[in-house]
Amino acid sequence: xxxxxxxxxxxxxxxxxxxxxxxxxxxxxxxxxxxxxxxxxxxxxxxxxxxxxxxxxxxxxxxxxxxxxxxxxxxxxxxxxxxxxxxxxxxxxxxxxxxxxxxxxxxxxxxxxxxxxxxxxxxxxxxxxxxxxxxxxxxxxxxxxxxxxxxxxxxxxxxxxxxxxxxxxxxxxxxxxxxxxxxxxxxxxxxxxxxxxxxxxxxxxxxxxxxxxxxxxxxxxxxxxxxxxxxxxxxxxxxxxxxxxxxxxxxxxxxxx
Numbered sequence: 001x002x003x004x005x006x007x008x009x010x011x012x013x014x015x016x017x018x019x020x021x022x023x024x025x026x027x028x029x030x031x032x033x034x035x036x037x038x039x040x041x042x043x044x045x046x047x048x049x050x051x052x053x054x055x056x057x058x059x060x061x062x063x064x065x066x067x068x069x070x071x072x073x074x075x076x077x078x079x080x081x082x083x084x085x086x087x088x089x090x091x092x093x094x095x096x097x098x099x100x101x102x103x104x105x106x107x108x109x110x111x112x113x114x115x116x117x118x119x120x121x122x123x124x125x126x127x128x129x130x131x132x133x134x135x136x137x138x139x140x141x142x143x144x145x146x147x148x149x150x151x152x153x154x155x156x157x158x159x160x161x162x163x164x165x166x167x168x169x170x171x172x173x174x175x176x177x178x179x180x181x182x183x184x185x186x187x188x189x190x191x192x193x194x195x196x197x198x199x200x201x202x203x204x205x206x207x208x209x210x211x212x213x214x215x216x217x218x219x220x221x222x223x224x225x226x227x228x229x230x231x232x233x234x235x236x237x238x239x240x241x242x243x244x245x246x247x248x249x250x251x252x253x254x255x256x257x
Contacts, residue, residue, distance in 0.1 A: 017047060018045050018046065018081070019047065019048045019083065019178045020045075020082055020083075020178055020210075021079075022043055022044045022065065022068070022069060023043050023078055023079040024041050024043055024079070025041065025068055025075045025077075025080065026039055026041055026042075026076045027039040027061070027068060027075050027076050027233075028076045038061045038064040038233055039068070039075065039234075040061075040233035041078070041233075042061070042065055042230075042234060042235055043235075044065075044235060046069075047210070048177075048210050049204060050210060050211075051200065051201060051204045051213075051223065051224045052213075052224055052228060053212075053213050053214075053215055053221040053226070053227045053228070054066060054213070054214045054215075054227075054228050054230065055215060055221055055228070055250075056231055057251075057255050060230040060231050060232065061230050061233040063182060064233075065214075066212065066214045068080055069180065069212070070103055071087050071090075071098060071099050072099075082098060083177060097129075100128065100129055100174075101129060101176070102178070103176050103177070103178055103179075104171030104172060104174065104176040104178070104179040105179070106167050106171050106181040106182075106184040106200075106213075108182060108186040109187065110155070110160075110163045111167065112155040112163055112166060112170075114154060114155050114156060116154065116155075117151060117152050118150050118151050118152070118153050118154070118158065118162075118166045119152070121155070121166055121170055122138075122142075122147075122170045122173050123173060124170065125170065125173070125174055126173060126174055129174075133174070134175065137173075138173055141172045144206070145165045145169050146165065147162075150166075159192070160188055160192055161188055161189075161191070161192030164184065164185070168199050172207070176209075178211075178212065179209055179212070180213070181200065181211065181212070181214070182214050184196060185197060185215070190219075193219075193220065197220055197223040201223045218245075218251065219244045225240065225241070226240050227242045227247055229254060231254050237250055237254070
């Protein structure tokens with residue numbers, strides 16, 4: 001496909017039942033004797049309106065899988081789809097637009113701009129895109145997250161939990177098709193972690209969002225509808241309606257292998 005054709009490719013969603021899909025994903029780093037195979041042929045579907053947690057031992061490939069799904073990294077081979085849009089072959093311009101318009105991100109490090117207020121951080125992706133937020137939707141999100149009395153505060157004036165709520169609001173504000181969270185509670189205490197996870201759970205239950213997180217915490221995974229387990233770059237197990245205990249048991253069995 002020519003670059004001109006790629007730049008005019010239609011990335012609009014046709015509302016398939018699958019929010020994201022990985023097909024035979026392989027990701028390698030390095031070459032020769034130093035080659036590391038982070039993903040070894042991963043295939044998985046992530047249904048709309050569902051909360052999925054990705055877990056696995058250190059080095060299992062869980063963060064690599066998320067980064068490939070979110071268009072933050074490219075696979076060595078295989079395909080990734082967001083809705084019905086295949087990411088392979090998209091130009092940098094269209095990939096940037098897709099990430100901005102159709103994907104929300106919540107990162108462990110918050111990634112807030114320190115010189116901007118909470119509200120300015122929340123609307124920043126929309127401002128960059130030249131889009132106005134849906135006022136009713138934004139009000140709903142801010143109310144649900146308990147941020148309406150913190151909108152003029154800068155990140156340095158907020159607690160860690162409040163900063164992560166701002167990051168959640170930023171991810172939700174543009175009404176994306178799918179929200180990815182890479183260890184979104186990794187820097188938070190147990191109370192703040194519970195608040196953020198409850199917000200992500202509510203995003204699915206109340207707002208119909210699709211949420212996919214990477215986590216090492218069985219308590220965090222218990223908020224999900226489904227847990228996908230990776231080991232050595234492959235999906236090795238799946239658990240529905242998880243509890244913290246059932247997740248911990250599966251993780252212990254994987255770490256013994």
